[in-house]
Amino acid sequence: MALDALLGELSNATIGATFNQFRDAGPDDLPDAPAIRRANLRQYLDERSAADIVAVGEAAGYQGMRWSGIAFTSEYDLLGWGDPYRRSSRRPRPWKEPSGTIVHGVLGELDAERRVILWNTVPTHPSMPGQPLSNRRPTRSEIAAGSVFAQGLMDIMRPRLLVGVGRIAAETLGSRSVYVRHPAQSGATAFRLGMRALLQTASG
Structure with missing residues (x-):
């Protein structure tokens, strides 16, 4: 599957009760927010076309991928990257995600930002009922539906190293991941x- 087809399917996907930030918008979104997030993700992947590592997390979070379109990445990170990345929320201050700050800190420290593609087992946002600005553990059916897109990315990128960040990702990816x-x-x-340790070993 080509990247355009994968991202097109993701933009139209309904994954359980999750919020598809590539298709849908809420009251705190800019009018063209879904298109902004699609463009952010495409730019991110284009910049990492030669990446040999894919790190997969659990699901889009309400402080990060829900707004940026990129796993483990917040609007605060996008401001640091500059154009053509854009914020998608109306919030006066950019969203900032603690986990994303840690992840990008390590990648930046080892000059590995362009070597690693960040993704999520469930690339859409699972929240508590009636609480859009919250996170919840994805259901088994959501994990199954979301992992189709992770597999599609693997088929396209064929990474040398696949990292499962957290138990849900590692168990879903199976023995092929670390x-x-x-x-x-x-x-x-x-x-x-x-x-x-993984990045230093992969560089050896």
Whole structure:
């Protein structure tokens, strides 16, 4: 499957009760927010066409991918990257995601931003009912539906190293992936150590 086809299918996908930020908009979104997020993701992937590592997390979060369109990435990160990346929210201050700050900190430290593609098992946003600015664990059916897109990305990129960030991602990807602890919920230090070790080994 070509990248355009994969992203087109993702933009039209309904994954359980999750919010598809590439198709839908809420009251805090700019009018063209879904198109902004689609463009952000495409730019991000184009810049990493030679990446040999894919790191897959759990699901889009309300402070990060929900607004940026890119896994483990917030509007705050986009401002640091500059044009053509754009914010999609009406919020006066950009959204900032703690996990994303940790992830990009490690990638920047090792000059690996363009070597690694960040993705999520569920690339859309699961939230608590009636609480759009929240996160919840994706259901089994959402994981199954979302993982189709992760597999599609693998088929296109054929990475040398596949990293499962957190248990959900690692269990979904199976034995072909290497597990690293998710940086959330006191996992920051373990994530940094694990990801540094993997990236340094992959560079050897």
